[in-house]
Amino acid sequence: MGESLLSGMLRAGAAPDTLLVGEKRAARAGELEDRYGVTVVSNVEAAQKADTLALVVKPQDMGAVLEEIEPHLRPGQLIVSLAAGITTAFIESRIPDGVAVVRVMPNTPALVDEGMAAISPGSHCDEEHLAEAEQLLGATGHVMRLDEKHLDAVTAISGSGPAYVFYVVESMIEAGVHLGLPRATATELVIQTVVGSAKMLRETGTHPTVLREQVTSPAGTTAAAIRELEVHKVRAAFLSAMEAARNRSQALAEGS
Known part of the structure; x- marks a missing residue:
């Protein structure tokens, strides 16, 4: 999903030099740089420099990723999480106050710009944060706002x-x-x-x-x-x- 989101943003007109990609594997990092012209950095550097962070990780890896970047986050940033089953409360309990969280359930037709993404705000989100998340996910298809209590059902219907x-x-x-x-x-x-x-x-x-x-x-x-x-x-x-x-x-x- 991470590459789907990246390629969709570029097709929608985002400039490669405005995007940072966090990737630990050197071979994969080089592949992404060559294919898309983006800058690949460490997760820590991405957390330090980016205003909006899209976390596209496996659910079981989310805790470790948050532990790695937490010291480098600052109030006013937005985290957009695409990890299945991971609640906004889970993320908010592991990051500084004032960092907004939006939880997303996307699906793979985003690869052809026909994705269906449901987004739910965390407790520190405002309209501007939701609009930012909508713009981000809108690059790869349709976006729907829903209360977070519905996202497990969304996972079952459109996610899977x-x-x-x-x-x-x-x-x-x-x-x-x-x-x-x-x-x-x-x-x-x-x-x-x-x-x-x-x-x-x-x-x-x-x-x-x-x-x-x-x-x-x-x-x-x-x-x-x-x-x-x-x-x-x-x-x-x-x-x-x-x-x-x-x-x-x-x-x-x-x-x-």
Whole structure:
């Protein structure tokens, strides 16, 4: 996600010389400098120099990163955290007073500027901080403000959501091959079907149930397929899967 955010900001017009990237691995640092023309520095130097810090780290690494940069933070800075399950309270308890925190749940379509990010303010945030976070995340897609209590559910729906879509696409392609289609043909058919269906949802504003019913003729092929999905409790499986993702997000916040 860090590189997705960086490349999106540059595509949106940010000047490379206004960005600092924290990266400990020398080979990776050189790769980023060569590819994007940005300056790669230590986490400490980034904390000392930047007004806004985007922390794109694994949840289990957040404590160590905050411990490293805490002595170098100052009131008025903004931390934008993209770590799943890590609450603003967790971060605020480990940084100086007066440093604002915005928690973000992004997703991987940010790679193609079609991301969906939900942002939630910490206790020291004001409108200016939220607007700054919106501008930052808006470089890679859509941004929605939500109370932090909803972010575990957001993690389950949109944060992990692309994986569910890819899983369905993968399953449909394999079904196409099983039914005798060449793999390349099945792949093109499925991907365009998903892209077109998503575009219909966005551009028509029609409820998905209505769109599904429009495709489902009585006693037809689609009705037969939907019946099998219902028999195998696919809808219930999606609910259980997203509850599991929500629960795991909550567990990450509790440190387990």
